[in-house]
Amino acid sequence: MKKEYIIPIFVPHLGCPYKCTFCDQVNITGKTKMVTAKDVKETIEYYLKNFKDDSKYVQVAFFGGSFTGIDEKFQNELLEAANEYIKAGKVKSIRISTRPDYINKDILKRLKKYNVKTIELGVQSTNDYILSKCKRGHTFADVKKASRLIRIYGFTLGHQMMIGLPESTKLDEIQTAKQLIKLKPKIVRIYPVLVIKDTQLAREYEEGEYIPLTVEQAVERSKEVMQLFNRAKIHVIRLGLQNTEEISAPNLEQSKVIAGPYHPAFRQLVEGSMWYDEIVARIKKFNVKVMQVTITANPENINSIIGHKKENILRLKEIYDVDVIVKPDENIKKGKFEIEIEKTYEQALEEREKLVK
Numbered sequence: 001m002k003k004e005y006i007i008p009i010f011v012p013h014l015g016c017p018y019k020c021t022f023c024d025q026v027n028i029t030g031k032t033k034m035v036t037a038k039d040v041k042e043t044i045e046y047y048l049k050n051f052k053d054d055s056k057y058v059q060v061a062f063f064g065g066s067f068t069g070i071d072e073k074f075q076n077e078l079l080e081a082a083n084e085y086i087k088a089g090k091v092k093s094i095r096i097s098t099r100p101d102y103i104n105k106d107i108l109k110r111l112k113k114y115n116v117k118t119i120e121l122g123v124q125s126t127n128d129y130i131l132s133k134c135k136r137g138h139t140f141a142d143v144k145k146a147s148r149l150i151r152i153y154g155f156t157l158g159h160q161m162m163i164g165l166p167e168s169t170k171l172d173e174i175q176t177a178k179q180l181i182k183l184k185p186k187i188v189r190i191y192p193v194l195v196i197k198d199t200q201l202a203r204e205y206e207e208g209e210y211i212p213l214t215v216e217q218a219v220e221r222s223k224e225v226m227q228l229f230n231r232a233k234i235h236v237i238r239l240g241l242q243n244t245e246e247i248s249a250p251n252l253e254q255s256k257v258i259a260g261p262y263h264p265a266f267r268q269l270v271e272g273s274m275w276y277d278e279i280v281a282r283i284k285k286f287n288v289k290v291m292q293v294t295i296t297a298n299p300e301n302i303n304s305i306i307g308h309k310k311e312n313i314l315r316l317k318e319i320y321d322v323d324v325i326v327k328p329d330e331n332i333k334k335g336k337f338e339i340e341i342e343k344t345y346e347q348a349l350e351e352r353e354k355l356v357k
Helices: 025-029 037-050 072-087 105-113 128-133 140-153 171-184 199-206 215-229 266-284 299-306 310-320 345-356
Strands: 002-012 056-063 092-100 115-123 156-163 187-192 235-239 256-260 291-299 323-328 337-344
Touching: 002 037, 037 072, 037 291, 056 115, 056 310, 072 092, 072 105, 072 115, 072 235, 092 105, 092 140, 092 156, 105 115, 105 140, 115 187, 128 345, 140 156, 156 171, 156 215, 171 215, 187 215, 199 215, 199 256, 215 235, 215 266, 266 291, 266 299, 266 337, 291 345, 299 323, 337 345
Parallel strands: 002 056, 056 092, 092 115, 115 156, 156 187, 187 235, 291 323
Antiparallel strands: 291 337
């Protein structure tokens, strides 16, 4: 299987006439310069020179703005610059992100001509009240219509949703995930809300009208949503915003994040929590008081099993008084693990009694 490489092209806040309460695309993307067709070519050339793997699937991705809402001539210039590399066999396809209300048949026909393959929709929530509260400027009906058209025209459909929007509850987010699953996206991004400087949400936070989630709350909510997507075999390609100088810990001088569940390894926290739950459930099924176990898993899952800064290992010891040995084994499928009892407390007690005698 070929490894996928993404060449990111950031088009900050172009094409979107709305100012969502949580949004500041300049701070989120870290980009302020107007991108040009020349920039697109230079970026692609730079990345192609630095990709090490010859057996690769390369996709150019236009991120950061509502791509199909920008001037059509400008869109075509950017797409044509990227498409030249597809014609030359150096790039396989193009990915864009846009708003649900900026998709129609004519737009999709034009995108097809430039070898766009993947279209991600900024959904955020399927609750119309929450969308209105955040000044999104579209409804869930727009999401359903756009998603259906994207799939009919043969594109790969992606959705982006948010955790912790104003007045959004855990049940709202679970409902959003369930409703998105029915629309059959292939990929999903989950973004916990961060309070960004100079946004309306920042003002609401400072006035006490909005209380952001803690990291722990965001992990728990994201975990439940991610489990729904996993069961539906929908790939969650990102959890949390990309770390940049601007999107970093609120206590750092250059950070534009005022508050919210920022963490540099947010995905690992979520996946680690999911593994922890699975391990605890398996240990409880042993029906004996376990003292030590060995967990064997695919090497790619080892870090998540151990947890961020060994959090899972430490929690198992603190809460259940269980010592854990973790071993990698490439023969075990990703996402699976084997667990064996090395010692029970009963065995330890018997050994101690023998020593006393």
